Amino acid sequence: MSDPATAPDTPHVPPHVPPHVTVTNLRIAARGPDGQDIVIVDDVSFAIPKGEVLALIGESGSGKTTIALSLLGHVRPGAAITGGSITVGDAAIRSLTPAALRDLRGNRIAYVAQSAASAFNPSRTLMDQVVEPALIHDLLPRPAAEAKAVELFRALGLPKPDTIGQRYPHQLSGGQLQRLMAAMALITDPELVILDEPTTALDVTTQIGVLQAFRAVVRDRGTTAVYVSHDLAVVAQMADHIVVLNRGRVRETGRVHQILQSPRDDYTKTLMAAAHPVVEAAQDKPRTAPVPLLQIEGLTAGYGRVDAQGRPAVPVLRDIGLTLHRGEILGVIGESGSGKSTLARVIAGLLPPARGRISLDGAPLAPGLDGRSRDDFRRVQIVFQNADVALNPAHSVGQILKRPLAFYHGLTGAAADARVAELLERIQLPRTLADRPCTDLSGGQKQRVNLARALAAGPDLILCDEVTSALDTVVGAAILDLLADLRRELGIAMVFISHDISTVRAICDDILVLYSGDVVDQGPRAAFGSPPHHPYTDLLIRSVPEMRPGWLPEGLGAPALPPIDPLAGDADLCRFLPRCNVRVAGLCDRIAPPRHDLAAGNAILCHLEEGPLAVAQRAEALV
Amino acid sequence: MSASPASRPHAARNTLLRMIAGRIGAAFLTLILVSLVVFTISDLLPGDAAQEALGQSATPAQVAALRHEMGLDRPAYVRFGSWITGLAGGDAGQSLVANMPVGEIIRERLPNSLLLAALTTLVAVPLALTIGISSAMNRGGRLDRALNVATLSMVALPEFLVATIAVLIFSVKLRWLPSISMLPEQATWGQFFETFAMPVFSLCVVVIAQMARMTRAAVIDQLDRPYVEMALLKGLSPARVVIRHVLPNAVGPIVNAMALSLSYLLGGAIIVETIFNYPGLASLMVNAVTSRDMPLLQACAMIFCAVYLLLMLLADVTAIVANPRLRSA
Numbered sequence A: 001m002s003d004p005a006t007a008p009d010t011p012h013v014p015p016h017v018p019p020h021v022t023v024t025n026l027r028i029a030a031r032g033p034d035g036q037d038i039v040i041v042d043d044v045s046f047a048i049p050k051g052e053v054l055a056l057i058g059e060s061g062s063g064k065t066t067i068a069l070s071l072l073g074h075v076r077p078g079a080a081i082t083g084g085s086i087t088v089g090d091a092a093i094r095s096l097t098p099a100a101l102r103d104l105r106g107n108r109i110a111y112v113a114q115s116a117a118s119a120f121n122p123s124r125t126l127m128d129q130v131v132e133p134a135l136i137h138d139l140l141p142r143p144a145a146e147a148k149a150v151e152l153f154r155a156l157g158l159p160k161p162d163t164i165g166q167r168y169p170h171q172l173s174g175g176q177l178q179r180l181m182a183a184m185a186l187i188t189d190p191e192l193v194i195l196d197e198p199t200t201a202l203d204v205t206t207q208i209g210v211l212q213a214f215r216a217v218v219r220d221r222g223t224t225a226v227y228v229s230h231d232l233a234v235v236a237q238m239a240d241h242i243v244v245l246n247r248g249r250v251r252e253t254g255r256v257h258q259i260l261q262s263p264r265d266d267y268t269k270t271l272m273a274a275a276h277p278v279v280e281a282a283q284d285k286p287r288t289a290p291v292p293l294l295q296i297e298g299l300t301a302g303y304g305r306v307d308a309q310g311r312p313a314v315p316v317l318r319d320i321g322l323t324l325h326r327g328e329i330l331g332v333i334g335e336s337g338s339g340k341s342t343l344a345r346v347i348a349g350l351l352p353p354a355r356g357r358i359s360l361d362g363a364p365l366a367p368g369l370d371g372r373s374r375d376d377f378r379r380v381q382i383v384f385q386n387a388d389v390a391l392n393p394a395h396s397v398g399q400i401l402k403r404p405l406a407f408y409h410g411l412t413g414a415a416a417d418a419r420v421a422e423l424l425e426r427i428q429l430p431r432t433l434a435d436r437p438c439t440d441l442s443g444g445q446k447q448r449v450n451l452a453r454a455l456a457a458g459p460d461l462i463l464c465d466e467v468t469s470a471l472d473t474v475v476g477a478a479i480l481d482l483l484a485d486l487r488r489e490l491g492i493a494m495v496f497i498s499h500d501i502s503t504v505r506a507i508c509d510d511i512l513v514l515y516s517g518d519v520v521d522q523g524p525r526a527a528f529g530s531p532p533h534h535p536y537t538d539l540l541i542r543s544v545p546e547m548r549p550g551w552l553p554e555g556l557g558a559p560a561l562p563p564i565d566p567l568a569g570d571a572d573l574c575r576f577l578p579r580c581n582v583r584v585a586g587l588c589d590r591i592a593p594p595r596h597d598l599a600a601g602n603a604i605l606c607h608l609e610e611g612p613l614a615v616a617q618r619a620e621a622l623v
Numbered sequence B: 001m002s003a004s005p006a007s008r009p010h011a012a013r014n015t016l017l018r019m020i021a022g023r024i025g026a027a028f029l030t031l032i033l034v035s036l037v038v039f040t041i042s043d044l045l046p047g048d049a050a051q052e053a054l055g056q057s058a059t060p061a062q063v064a065a066l067r068h069e070m071g072l073d074r075p076a077y078v079r080f081g082s083w084i085t086g087l088a089g090g091d092a093g094q095s096l097v098a099n100m101p102v103g104e105i106i107r108e109r110l111p112n113s114l115l116l117a118a119l120t121t122l123v124a125v126p127l128a129l130t131i132g133i134s135s136a137m138n139r140g141g142r143l144d145r146a147l148n149v150a151t152l153s154m155v156a157l158p159e160f161l162v163a164t165i166a167v168l169i170f171s172v173k174l175r176w177l178p179s180i181s182m183l184p185e186q187a188t189w190g191q192f193f194e195t196f197a198m199p200v201f202s203l204c205v206v207v208i209a210q211m212a213r214m215t216r217a218a219v220i221d222q223l224d225r226p227y228v229e230m231a232l233l234k235g236l237s238p239a240r241v242v243i244r245h246v247l248p249n250a251v252g253p254i255v256n257a258m259a260l261s262l263s264y265l266l267g268g269a270i271i272v273e274t275i276f277n278y279p280g281l282a283s284l285m286v287n288a289v290t291s292r293d294m295p296l297l298q299a300c301a302m303i304f305c306a307v308y309l310l311l312m313l314l315a316d317v318t319a320i321v322a323n324p325r326l327r328s329a
């Protein structure tokens, strides 16, 4: 099937040292629904010298995981390796018997899965699972394996290393599970570790510690590694070599410096550009209307029953205030669980707040859906992260868009058809798509249709909840451009919710940072460009990987935090206290923080003044 | 199972005990409701034991006198009250037809029924597990497809058909087995086998098929989870993956399926016991219906319901104990 004579040279490997891992002309196909073979990996070749890290980078569906799994001699059901060769050390993977493969897996070659939360067995203790590879390959007796696991837990910076193994997966956070999975991979001292997007499911601030832990242990042990990722900036921290993949083919191979500094392939250049979204922001024209489009004051919301003091049983948002003018975009950022989506639900009327006022164009908006008029509904539209869930698979694109047209504007027949065509043009999709079922669309196209449906209502305000988070960088960047166009040309205001501060900084006029339901930092975009920031904003900004090797600090995890009173736990204290690296004992753990303005124009919720914050954050920047 | 997590093992055990206590309470409540229903329904059945005992030629006066003697003319709630308190104290009343305590009749039959059920379970459960698991592990393969066809056709076969065909073949044609299942006193192993072979076989056919199909579904549901791929990539053999990783997660649904199927045995037993003339509880109940022997009927019905609830309770508790989320919530 493949012709070895055409195998490309691997320029970065000196010819006299045999590489540790060699993949030549690899070809993997899957049987499609119509019985036709679909090639999912096509003629892929690369080599990794011993002890180095190679990154496989590409968008979703580019075949990264498929290639990574093939190094373990594994293909997912329905697919098969149809050509090429894979060697790891002295083992020719494709010619091994199932028993020989089992000897290799979890022993000489180990795998760290994308989502540790689902890759651990929910009903067995973590220690049981972590030592299992060492036990089944008869490498260590159980007590020795457990001792080694505890050592690894410590090396990976896990809390309570002596007892954490007795827990079950549901009792730990995603970042902790990801580290435990690394411990499980390393317990047999493998010569090759395969890490498949090990930090994609994590918050940025969590990711950084996990990356540091991975890099430290892989380096200390001289392990060869394959690192699968779609994030170039992360790869820059972890890898020595990069293989850029697109639709199952290799676009470019090279050393990290070469690819990041002088990419040769067009596709690589597109990927690099998408990683730093640069969107044309609105000109700073003076605000004409004195009355803001959306104004929120003293908003407290949550889930469950509201008690006599107006506090819900599960409080989420505390005392939120914000204003948004016509044609502007307000970015809402915070980590998972901070209350971003709850805020959108409250504005949309899906969740009546416990306290506080929301007004639209100066007129108060009813808290719940029953109090709102059809025109209120029309003016505030919401678009969710997961377009798949929001679009009825049984309907065509045209049908989906015509429903709001009929509901809000009474448009039917030819008028509706014309409007659908206009909307499709607006979102840069071909008119012919109107008759297609939405199941035929790609992720990016679905998200555009989702947006068009909101536009069909003719809204003043669109709430965009993580609309680009499920998309690849290139596709997501195009959606950001579209949003900026809509705002500029139609004057629609948006609340743009995201967990990614670089996206928010690219597109928004004002930014609001949520931490555990508190607005901790709020102000114009310019104020987020340079310190001082609120300590949490600072952590967020510092945690976004930069696309230069060496950005990731050496060492393991965060440095020790200033000591505080361990009994502090009053609900009104600063919620960032347990993680704050500039906290002040006797103040932050005693008194609720005040809200005050910084010179750059943002208001922060913190005890520290401009001066001390600036000093501390400049010092960090130098480290 | 394995040790509870280090943090708050005590609290965890308490929640566990509280959940189980809750389930037991619910089962009791259901049993009381069921007793009401059983009583009401048997009360609504046409005809009564007095009429039945005296025959068609009896005068209305004679029937009324007997009714009074038997306590049948008291209001329903009084009869229910005395029945349920008696039942709670272990006294199920007097059989109206056999003229002896219901408890005594049942004590004679119950062991026979339990023996039949135990034998069927002993044969069916391991077979069903083996079929279900090997089917799941070979999903889409030849073995799976063959087993699929086999279990599907077995599910469709009613017991009476299986039993009748078995009798026709083994008793009538081949004359290997007796068509009536009476265990003689001091039976030899051979006699024991002869007695139970056909009844157990007839009951097993449907039950095995049901359990195997549900086991297969439960195992396949787990096999699609990412942790299974992870276990394979750790170098575990497929058999070990199933035993060490899949079964602990599938045990809840599997036990549930088993409990459901075994409770189905109760209904199957009525047919099989009748066909083979086996002196069990089910045929006793059928006799009680035909002779309008209400106390006996009610007692049998209550036993069947209690067994059913017990099986469900067992399944629930197993599911709770097997799930660390519930165990240490």
Ligand SMILES: Nc1ncnc2c1ncn2[C@@H]1O[C@H](COP(=O)(O)OP(=O)(O)OP(=O)(O)O)[C@@H](O)[C@H]1O
Residues within 6 Å of the ligand: A030, A031, A040, A058, A059, A060, A061, A062, A063, A064, A065, A066, A067, A076, A077, A078, A079, A230
């Ligand atoms: N067993 C299979 N049967 C059919 N198609 C498959 C199979 N495995 C993968 N594919 C297809 O092959 C392509 C590559 O899949 P793969 O999982 O390797 O992508 P990926 O780059 O890891 O994506 P992601 O970033 O979403 O994890 C996709 O189009 C996928 O749908």
Ligand code: SF4
Residues within 6 Å of the ligand: A535, A536, A574, A575, A576, A577, A580, A581, A582, A583, A584, A588, A593, A605, A606, A607, A608
């Ligand atoms: S109030 Fe104190 S703990 Fe909170 S962010 Fe400011 S310095 Fe840190």
Ligand SMILES: [Mg+2]
Residues within 6 Å of the ligand: A064, A065, A114, A197
């Ligand atoms: Mg993948």
